Amino acid sequence: MNGRFRNTMLVLGLGFLYIPILSMVVFSFNNSRLVTVWDAANSPTLKWYAALLDNAQILGAARLSIEIAAATATGAVVLGTLAGLALARFGPFRGRAFLSAMTTAPLVMPEVITGLSILLLFVALEQAIGWPDGRGFLTITLAHITFCLAYVTVVVQSRLAGFDDSLEEAALDLGARPATVFWRITLPLILPAIVSGWLLAFTLSWDDVVISQFVAGPSASTLPMVVFSKVRLGVSPDINALASLMVLIVAVCVVCSTLWMRRRERQRQREEQMARAAGG
Amino acid sequence: MSDAFARLDRRARGLLARVRGRNLVIGIPYLWLLLFFVVPFLIVFKISFSEVRLAMPPYAPLFEQAADGSRMVAIFNLGNYGYLLTDSLYFSTFLYSLKVAAVSTLLCLLIGYPMAYAIARARESTRNLLLMLIMLPFWTSFLLRVYAWVGLLKTDGVINNALLAAGLIDQPLSLLYTDFAVYVGIVYSYLPFMILPLYSNLEKHDLTLLEAAADLGARPVTTFLRVTLPLSLPGVVAGCLLVFIPAVGEYVIPSLLGRSDQLMIGRVLSDEFFANRDWPVASAVAIVLLVVLLAPIMLFQRYQNRELEAARR
Amino acid sequence: MAEKQVDRTREYVRIESVTKRFGDFVAVDQVSLSIYKGEIFCLLGGSGCGKTTLLRMLAGFEMPTSGRILIDGQDMASIPPYERPVNMMFQSYALFPHMTVERNVAFGLEQEGLPKAETAQRVAEMLDIVQLGAFAHRKPHQLSGGQRQRVALARALVKRPKLLLLDEPLGALDKKLREQTQFELINLQEKLGVTFIVVTHDQEEAMTLATRIGVMNKGQIVQVGTPTDIYEFPSSRFVADFIGSVNLFEGRLVDDEPDHVRIRCGELEAPVFVSHGISAAPDAEVCVAIRPEKILMSRTPPASGENRAQGVVIEIAYMGDVSVYLVRLDGGRVVRVTAPNVERHAEDRIVWDERVHLAWHPSSPVVLTN
Numbered sequence: 001m002n003g004r005f006r007n008t009m010l011v012l013g014l015g016f017l018y019i020p021i022l023s024m025v026v027f028s029f030n031n032s033r034l035v036t037v038w039d040a041a042n043s044p045t046l047k048w049y050a051a052l053l054d055n056a057q058i059l060g061a062a063r064l065s066i067e068i069a070a071a072t073a074t075g076a077v078v079l080g081t082l083a084g085l086a087l088a089r090f091g092p093f094r095g096r097a098f099l100s101a102m103t104t105a106p107l108v109m110p111e112v113i114t115g116l117s118i119l120l121l122f123v124a125l126e127q128a129i130g131w132p133d134g135r136g137f138l139t140i141t142l143a144h145i146t147f148c149l150a151y152v153t154v155v156v157q158s159r160l161a162g163f164d165d166s167l168e169e170a171a172l173d174l175g176a177r178p179a180t181v182f183w184r185i186t187l188p189l190i191l192p193a194i195v196s197g198w199l200l201a202f203t204l205s206w207d208d209v210v211i212s213q214f215v216a217g218p219s220a221s222t223l224p225m226v227v228f229s230k231v232r233l234g235v236s237p238d239i240n241a242l243a244s245l246m247v248l249i250v251a252v253c254v255v256c257s258t259l260w261m262r263r264r265e266r267q268r269q270r271e272e273q274m275a276r277a278a279g280g
Numbered sequence: 281m282s283d284a285f286a287r288l289d290r291r292a293r294g295l296l297a298r299v300r301g302r303n304l305v306i307g308i309p310y311l312w313l314l315l316f317f318v319v320p321f322l323i324v325f326k327i328s329f330s331e332v333r334l335a336m337p338p339y340a341p342l343f344e345q346a347a348d349g350s351r352m353v354a355i356f357n358l359g360n361y362g363y364l365l366t367d368s369l370y371f372s373t374f375l376y377s378l379k380v381a382a383v384s385t386l387l388c389l390l391i392g393y394p395m396a397y398a399i400a401r402a403r404e405s406t407r408n409l410l411l412m413l414i415m416l417p418f419w420t421s422f423l424l425r426v427y428a429w430v431g432l433l434k435t436d437g438v439i440n441n442a443l444l445a446a447g448l449i450d451q452p453l454s455l456l457y458t459d460f461a462v463y464v465g466i467v468y469s470y471l472p473f474m475i476l477p478l479y480s481n482l483e484k485h486d487l488t489l490l491e492a493a494a495d496l497g498a499r500p501v502t503t504f505l506r507v508t509l510p511l512s513l514p515g516v517v518a519g520c521l522l523v524f525i526p527a528v529g530e531y532v533i534p535s536l537l538g539r540s541d542q543l544m545i546g547r548v549l550s551d552e553f554f555a556n557r558d559w560p561v562a563s564a565v566a567i568v569l570l571v572v573l574l575a576p577i578m579l580f581q582r583y584q585n586r587e588l589e590a591a592r593r
Numbered sequence: 594m595a596e597k598q599v600d601r602t603r604e605y606v607r608i609e610s611v612t613k614r615f616g617d618f619v620a621v622d623q624v625s626l627s628i629y630k631g632e633i634f635c636l637l638g639g640s641g642c643g644k645t646t647l648l649r650m651l652a653g654f655e656m657p658t659s660g661r662i663l664i665d666g667q668d669m670a671s672i673p674p675y676e677r678p679v680n681m682m683f684q685s686y687a688l689f690p691h692m693t694v695e696r697n698v699a700f701g702l703e704q705e706g707l708p709k710a711e712t713a714q715r716v717a718e719m720l721d722i723v724q725l726g727a728f729a730h731r732k733p734h735q736l737s738g739g740q741r742q743r744v745a746l747a748r749a750l751v752k753r754p755k756l757l758l759l760d761e762p763l764g765a766l767d768k769k770l771r772e773q774t775q776f777e778l779i780n781l782q783e784k785l786g787v788t789f790i791v792v793t794h795d796q797e798e799a800m801t802l803a804t805r806i807g808v809m810n811k812g813q814i815v816q817v818g819t820p821t822d823i824y825e826f827p828s829s830r831f832v833a834d835f836i837g838s839v840n841l842f843e844g845r846l847v848d849d850e851p852d853h854v855r856i857r858c859g860e861l862e863a864p865v866f867v868s869h870g871i872s873a874a875p876d877a878e879v880c881v882a883i884r885p886e887k888i889l890m891s892r893t894p895p896a897s898g899e900n901r902a903q904g905v906v907i908e909i910a911y912m913g914d915v916s917v918y919l920v921r922l923d924g925g926r927v928v929r930v931t932a933p934n935v936e937r938h939a940e941d942r943i944v945w946d947e948r949v950h951l952a953w954h955p956s957s958p959v960v961l962t963n
Contacts, residue, residue: 102318123337246421
């Protein structure tokens, strides 16, 4: 494939990815209610941001979403780490193939199926044992953990696969019991994967609308649910402001972490080069 | 150690093979997934054979007393599946969903492949930057990014306004609520899922293979078609499955951007469930969708396992 | 190196008909072996011969399918790796990447629950011994290959194990460094009095390090002996061929006396005379092994009517210290001969296509009966 062709495609593709986001950001400063007509006389303005911060429904939903996302990410990280550890380090065991299937299927399962099936489980459970009593925070979190756990498992598993198991064997050989090996060797080594797994699960939960719609009761509305019902009725400018804020936060976090990781990587390469040059 | 021996050795080994608490580590996620992922499918399966009732929950009990009153028997009512078969609406909806997913996947591949290739062959320092640029939209809200296209594609939206102002068109084009808008939405949302597996495959290629092909007299096009493309097939398959499978059941994108006279199956399922409160039919739709997607899902799992095994060597 | 005497009364490790299967594959097949206190025992073999698996069973990472392993008289069957009086140096070194050199070395002592001060002191001592005191606060990726190797060694030795297992200890080092490190290893072993079991595929490494070598093939130990034994008196064609290079001739025993034998080989014009007796049936099919450096090559025919051959030089490879000659005998067989390059400018060096006579001493051939 010709170098100029693929670079052109890369630039066009990146444009395709970023133009919609940019247009949202630009129009979030637009004075006009008509979202897409630029009111040059009175723009830019921050009034939609002000409106957003006054909107109790959106703020409440955002709060609920953050709580659910944090609980989901934490739960998914614990379960996903266990599953990743079992799959990557325990060798063959009965049911390994099944566990592996159960942790990869949710990655591609259409959300409507996951949402419907887990709701029907909650309904059946409630009928049978009276739990969960009603739907809301708890049911959304349980459903989110279930589909996020698959992502965490894959991330942890591939990080573990990148490490030689002789590291853990060496620790055992030096007299550490298996629990000590986990806390002092395995956990520190997979910590980056756990952190990125947590962030991934947080984002997926924060973003989910379909599964939440199934398992949320009438009382609980997450932010994506509120946004979805708003935008189904047409465009509204305060959503542009909301989107811009989220883009800003994410962009700052992602750019900072990428720069930090790059600096660390460079530092590491320099040190390795020096060690090689020193020889001996 | 020879490769085959090392593999055998590793499979048989299992470092923590004799550790106490090992069953706990396996058991907790296992039971969780069993309860919240597998059992729900069984319930959906069972309810798909039930009848709708005006009650809560709105379906006939799954078990009824036998005629002699002595025991409970499971009721299997094929009516819902018969309904799906006889009403051509469902068939055409399935077909339409598969078509939309297939076309979007192909578009993703055509756009994503050159992009992934360009990133894989970029200088190492720019590579991470480009990957970050690909991933950044993924971390921002999916819903809001789809919503952004409403503003772009509307009759009085940014694109039409721009084209009118440039004098390229006299009448605004109807872009929103069309198949085109759905393709744009799906390609836009799923493009990173196509690019990432392709990138991680292309990035691993040994560049001397290209030099060898060139040395043996192959032109760049031939080298691409006969060396690079075949080697990247696993990445192509993974990327396509990651886009195709969720796209078939996509709900949000067609709801915001798609036609109102031709729904996709995810929307139909959700309408049956929420609007019609016909849980048994919704369950039957889910089961049929699952059966249709079973083969691609299993293919994806095979690929995923191979990737993870390969990383271990 | 000069051979050290092994005190055979002090058996430390005893392996009793140990077998290890992975599915249908037999990795270790009925191995029995005794290893004595203070020796450097090398397990030598090609890839997949089972040597690493045997080592891993000693460390406790694998369980024998059948058979017993005793260390210091104690059966290891139910003892997990973290309770064995054994430490291992891994081929990859397996240094913990998130810990400094000092923390790596201290790790094992911390598991014993030693007081902090004592741990620190022993770590410092050990780092001095391996000359890494100045690198205590570096992370593994900031070290060169040789330094990493010494950290791995220090980490295993600081626990004062009675037995140290080394898996290809020098495999990751380049040639120069490898030679230097070999002697450091031997010195350290003598100083600390630890028993070493070394797994290697490199015969030179085994020859230099070992007090005794166990040659492995297809999961079995095929010969155990001192380096000299293994080289000069190989017990089978496999060992003769695997260690160094050798010329093998098929033949038939024609004269079998207590103090000498005579063998007729189809590929040699004259009979082979061997100045010691062997235990084989008269008229038996045997194999004669002659090392290339034990064959003398000259332009003039040898005096003896036995242990001789003649042919044409078809290939010469100059290796610096020695030259290797390939000589095609009149019968067609090609024989390998090495000769030291004693003089710098030898005027009358043997050249290509020259006709030469070969001869060897009656003590040189080894007769292999199996």
